[in-house]
Amino acid sequence: xxxxxxxxxxxxLYAVSNGQDKYMSKTxxxxxxxxxxxxxxxxxxxxxxxxxxxxxxxxAFNLIQKAFKFERALMEEHFNENYMESSKFPKCTFxxxxxxxxxxxxxxxxxxxxxxxxxxxxxxxxxxxxxxxxIDVKNGKIYGKSKFNIKPEDYGIQIPGIVKxxxxxxxEISVDITYVPFK
Amino acid sequence: xxxKIILILLLTPFCLxxxxxxxxxxxxxxxxxxxxxxxxxxxxxxxxxxSIESMKAGQLEFRISHRxxxxxxxxxQLFGIDQAIIYLGFQYGVTDxxxxxxxxxxxxxxYQGFTxxxxxxxxxxxxxxPVALTYFGSMGINSTAWDYPERDNYFTNRLSFVHQLLxxxxxxxxxxxxxxxxxxHRNMVPTALExxxxxxxxxxxxxxxxxxxxxxxxxxxxxxxxxxxxxxxNPLSLGVDIETGGHVFQIMVTNSRGMIEKHYIAExxxxxxxxxxxxxxNISRVFTIFGN
Numbered sequence: 001x002x003x004x005x006x007x008x009x010x011x012x013l014y015a016v017s018n019g020q021d022k023y024m025s026k027t028x029x030x031x032x033x034x035x036x037x038x039x040x041x042x043x044x045x046x047x048x049x050x051x052x053x054x055x056x057x058x059x060a061f062n063l064i065q066k067a068f069k070f071e072r073a074l075m076e077e078h079f080n081e082n083y084m085e086s087s088k089f090p091k092c093t094f095x096x097x098x099x100x101x102x103x104x105x106x107x108x109x110x111x112x113x114x115x116x117x118x119x120x121x122x123x124x125x126x127x128x129x130x131x132x133x134x135i136d137v138k139n140g141k142i143y144g145k146s147k148f149n150i151k152p153e154d155y156g157i158q159i160p161g162i163v164k165x166x167x168x169x170x171x172e173i174s175v176d177i178t179y180v181p182f183k
Numbered sequence: 184x185x186x187k188i189i190l191i192l193l194l195t196p197f198c199l200x201x202x203x204x205x206x207x208x209x210x211x212x213x214x215x216x217x218x219x220x221x222x223x224x225x226x227x228x229x230x231x232x233x234s235i236e237s238m239k240a241g242q243l244e245f246r247i248s249h250r251x252x253x254x255x256x257x258x259x260q261l262f263g264i265d266q267a268i269i270y271l272g273f274q275y276g277v278t279d280x281x282x283x284x285x286x287x288x289x290x291x292x293x294y295q296g297f298t299x300x301x302x303x304x305x306x307x308x309x310x311x312x313p314v315a316l317t318y319f320g321s322m323g324i325n326s327t328a329w330d331y332p333e334r335d336n337y338f339t340n341r342l343s344f345v346h347q348l349l350x351x352x353x354x355x356x357x358x359x360x361x362x363x364x365x366x367x368h369r370n371m372v373p374t375a376l377e378x379x380x381x382x383x384x385x386x387x388x389x390x391x392x393x394x395x396x397x398x399x400x401x402x403x404x405x406x407x408x409x410x411x412x413x414x415x416x417n418p419l420s421l422g423v424d425i426e427t428g429g430h431v432f433q434i435m436v437t438n439s440r441g442m443i444e445k446h447y448i449a450e451x452x453x454x455x456x457x458x459x460x461x462x463x464x465n466i467s468r469v470f471t472i473f474g475n
Contacts, residue, residue: 060205073239
């Protein structure tokens with residue numbers, strides 16, 4: 001009997017953990033911005049898949065490189081061909097945790113400053129990153145925003161001398177997501 | 184004790200998957216997408232012949248091509264560099280699948296208008312398509328003075344037409360191959376022995392040696408009647424593509440000095456085996472007229 005209760009409890013836990021503890025989005029927006037006196041490069045990806053587990057305080061992102069849209073078709077081609085090598089490394093993933101996530105009440109309306117820490121995998125290189133962001137909870141949705149910088153060279157992305165004055169050595173990444181309950 | 188072990192085993196997934204579990208969730212919600220191959224070739228020409236690539240919507244390519252004189256013309260002519268001929272052309276992407284182009288080559292002072300239609304794109308994922316297919320069609324107008332002004336010379340005699348199917352596959356990141364069945368029609372030919380229609384099939388490819396450099400080769404087999412003597416030979420070109428951001432430089436050696444299909448494929452009188460080889464280069468510059 002005791003055994004049965006334990007087993008039921010455990011399966012119950014599985015069920016709970018897969019239920020309403022997760023919020024997700026398939027149409028998250030991530031953009032990057034590079035500015036030099038010679039050239040401004042900006043690209044937007046509106047097909048970012050991401051999920052938050054509010055019980056565990058974990059967060060993950062999955063982004064398809066080829067979904068980045070540029071103003072110029074040639075930039076898009078070079079981004080995928082020469083820099084990201086998107087056929088070899090089609091995705092960028094992030095898997096991390098909220099620091100002090102107990103302070104964030106994901107269920108009630110409110111605005112919170114958060115710190116997220118985790119591993120980002122891009123271009124075959126995994127790096128530990130830490131970034132600030134904001135979480136707004138409103139009408140049962142979670143609005144997440146963050147801005148941070150990354151250096152392409154940290155991810156083994158070479159920028160040849162001939163275009164060094166056109167591509168910044170630090171890219172500004174903006175993240176803007178509206179999470180809804182996981183279905 | 185036994186229960187405890189079972190309990191621990193059952194609970195392990197929570198600890199183990201706490202991080203990766205979310206990434207797996209993301210894979211589970213991911214919808215199947217079609218992954219289109221891009222950049223089968225660096226630019227809109229393989230060497231002199233057209234490649235399946237065309238300008239995307241709102242993009243304009245300006246192209247300058249040079250072909251020098253015969254390499255074996257000696258040091259006095261600086262190995263042919265003293266006798267450059269120049270082609271100037273524009274091509275514009277009306278949509279991602281329709282390109283219109285215009286060019287002018289010094290051979291027979293020909294003005295050429297052309298169109299490129301991307302019919303199929305190579306893709307994997309939701310839609311599988313093993314090859315890319317582009318149609319190329321052009322009309323050329325010879326603008327030299329008539330050889331025999333006293334005859335009845337019709338404007339239509341100046342016209343020539345080209346139809347090509349460009350079929351290409353990017354086999355790996357580095358290797359792309361293209362096959363080009365071609366049909367060239369000339370309204371007027373130099374002698375009665377020559378047929379107005381010329382059929383040919385091209386084969387070519389590129390091998391990327393770095394992200395920005397590739398080796399290219401291109402050959403056209405031209406079908407000619409066996410019983411008619413001909414002064415023409417099949418064009419063979421070998422080249423290197425160097426891409427530097429907005430420019431692509433193509434440097435080549437070729438036995439065909441023509442820069443449009445009529446002269447390059449159908450009316451090439453130089454033979455590689457006799458050492459009738461030309462140096463040449465193309466410069467392509469792409470401008471964004473309307474951005475996305």
